[in-house]
Amino acid sequence: MTYPRAFNHIGLSVPDVDAAFKWYTDVLGLYPIMEPTEIARDDSAIGIMCDDVFGESWSKFKICHLATADRIGIELFEFPDNQTPENNLEYKKTGIFHFCITDPDVEGLAEKIVATGGKQRMPVRSYYPGEKPYRMVYCEDPWGNIIEIYSHSYELTYSAGAYQD
Incomplete structure (x- = not known):
């Protein structure tokens, strides 16, 4: 039987996991689960799992774990x-x-992202101008x-047919 599954987490690569950990907690308000930690290649369970994922050429990386208000995880990785x-x-x-x-507060979060070193890629747009307050922006x-x-x-955004006129 096929049924909807829950989204668990996403992994993102960044060049500085310590700075990203601070940014994602301060700017996006994510909840810290595990602070930045270095993982080195060894015979531990995590070392073996990383061999399975990255192959045997990896040596170390840093990782941290964060979560959204609805308990979706975001892993941040810093690879050499x-x-x-x-x-x-x-x-x-x-x-x-x-x-x-x-x-x-789409506009407010976009402004905070820009003020802390990020970018706003487009103007804030409405899905139903003049009808519903559904807005979005890429940053x-x-x-x-x-x-x-x-x-x-x-x-809510898509159940009303956001692409239909």
């Missing part, structure tokens, strides 16, 4: 020799290109990870 892509919005490539946060954290902000929940 982290590389920032030239184009951080390669939407034509397969893979995750953004994640979304819900905040009724970036200071390391180029794309963050979309919705004023309302995903279900």
Whole structure:
């Protein structure tokens, strides 16, 4: 039987996990679960799991764990020799290109993101101008990870046919 599953977490790569941990807690208000910790290759359970995921060429990385108000996890990883892509919005490539946060003050959060080193990629837009207060905007954290902000929940925004005229 197929049924909807709960979203658990997403992992993001950043060049400075300590700075990102502070930014994600201070700016996005995420709840800290585990502060930045270094993981080194060894025979522990986590070391073996990392061998499975990264292959045997990895040596160490830093990681921390955060959570949203609705208990969705965000893992931040700092790998040695982290590389920032030239184009951080390669939407034509397969893979995750953004994640979304819900905040009724879309404009205020976008301003806070910009004031703390991030970017606002577009003006705040309305899905139903003059009808419903559903708004959204795309931003970036200071390391180029794309963050979309919705004023309302995903279900409310799309259940009314956001793309229909």
